[in-house]
Amino acid sequence: MSDLIIEAKGITKALGSGAREVHALRGVELSLRRGELTLLMGPSGSGKTTLLLILGCMLTPSSGTVTVCGKSTSNADKERLAKIRRDHVGFVFQSYHLFPTLSAAQNVQLALDIRHEHGRSARKRAREALDQVGLMQKVNTRPGELSGGEQQRVAIARAIVANPSAVLADEPTSSLDGDNGRTVMRLLADAAHKRGQAVLVVTHDPRIVPFADRILHIEDGLLVDRPAGEAEVLRLPKPAPFAPLAAAGKES
């Protein structure tokens, strides 16, 4: 199987129309490979989220092509795009987006349920995924009773439980304190290095740079691709240690 999981070629995206038209992406070329954790960094409004949405088959580009595990998303309707996401992509969201009325295990199981995997095997896999993120003792706990870090770990378990080829994470550490941020990044790094998934993390949190295999820097819709540790990274603000969030109340 090819190591190339997601490939984007010549991606442009225009938002708005007429005098208000904004070019969010201007000819982005990008490949995400198996076993690699890639950071997508850049200032607000640089096009990070737009690119993530296009790579995650939730937004169609104005021009250019995206292939996910060899499947082109061009001209695909919404259901087809949903199927590509279902078959190949797991998501981790900044705000976790767990289902408050379901237990942690059921939240994870949901990712299998939408893939028509039900019953005992699904429950077993969900528990295993929670075990991998260190939450075996919280399987029956509802999200409201979990800390922010624990909720994000449940979200990661949900993203990886169906073994997708790619995991796309949107600012997964921005609401977390230092320890939790590190734990979450370690889990995402494990997804890439131990499970062989292509992991893309959109962030403007410089503290997670050490976890990256590759850093993409986007600015004004244009992408700069440099290996981690090389010049491009060095130009980034120096990573500060994870510190507890000022809004610590968010954690509980």
Place this chain on the structure above:
Amino acid sequence: MSLTLTLAARNLFHDLLRFVATMVGIVFSVVLVMVQMGLFLGFGHMVTTMVDHASTDLWIVPKGAKCFEDPSLLDLKLRNKVATLDGVAAVVPLVIGFSDWRLDSGEMTPVFIVGADLRDGALEPWNVTDGDVQALSQGYSVAVDRSYFGRLGVTGIGSTAEIRGKKVRVVALTEGIRSFTTTPYVFVDLKNARTLTGTPGDRANDLLVRLNPNADRDKVMQAIRAQIGDAELLTTAKFRSRSRSFWLFGTGAGAALFAGALLGVIVGTVIVAQTLYSSTKDHLNEFATLRAMGSSNRYIYNVIIYQALINAVIGFTVASGIGALVVQMTAKSALPIVITSWLVAALAVLTIVMCVISALGAIFRIVRIDPAKVFMR
């Protein structure tokens, strides 16, 4: 089992207040429809109670007679013409009509006289709890229903009153023979019926025709029609349906009941649609998350449809309990509500359809959902 049912149930029970509001809507709607249709059926049974209890195969009625209570008269000569036909076992005249019942106190109340020849047994009082029906042939004797004791000033067997200047005596009591017109039925012998209604001796309101067991029904009917001129020959089923049509639809009573039922369905649908829609709106973020995770639209529709079905099942169960109570409470009333197994089955289907239709608004909202919404901070 899929988690869709779990998710649907949790979405519903998560907001108890809204769930209770939904239940109130469904229960109100189903009970309203149940009562209206139960009244419709009850009314339908009541208007044909005499036709249902007549022991006859065919009815000869005046032309255009719309119901049992029609006061038009037939020439009694028809009886002899029909009685001689092959296949006819008996032709029994029936005399009916409104009259006035004068209490011993002098108070008057209208009554509906039903008179048939008691020897023929074609239409005699049923559910007799006291007295003797055969005693109706002695003097001016009558049989009345216990439920009209108050109206008629009757205390039991032996009570007396006056009809058209004749002193009548109660010799038999029945239970449950109630009139939908609220005018009490008074059973009498045929001869007395003529006197008490003022019907001439050579006239009758209807002729009840009994056939021989081996008679060819169609052939006999053809032969009777050839003999009765303008009068109409009807089977019991036909006369029953004609009577029901007249009272239920000719008078607008049935239409009013149906309109009430329709109103119930509309109110129920609107309430359930509103609560389901607002529940869906509250959970849009979760549905968008599901969509972002790659769930099909069908998966999300299933969650909403399950919500509708859970509403329907719980709502219908509660409504059925209330319906059973209402049936019990009205069993001895002037117009008992009749709920048949068919009506229950139809209401169950109606409730489900109503709830599923109510889910359409929520589904249309979901169709427009943008999975990218979950990335908005």
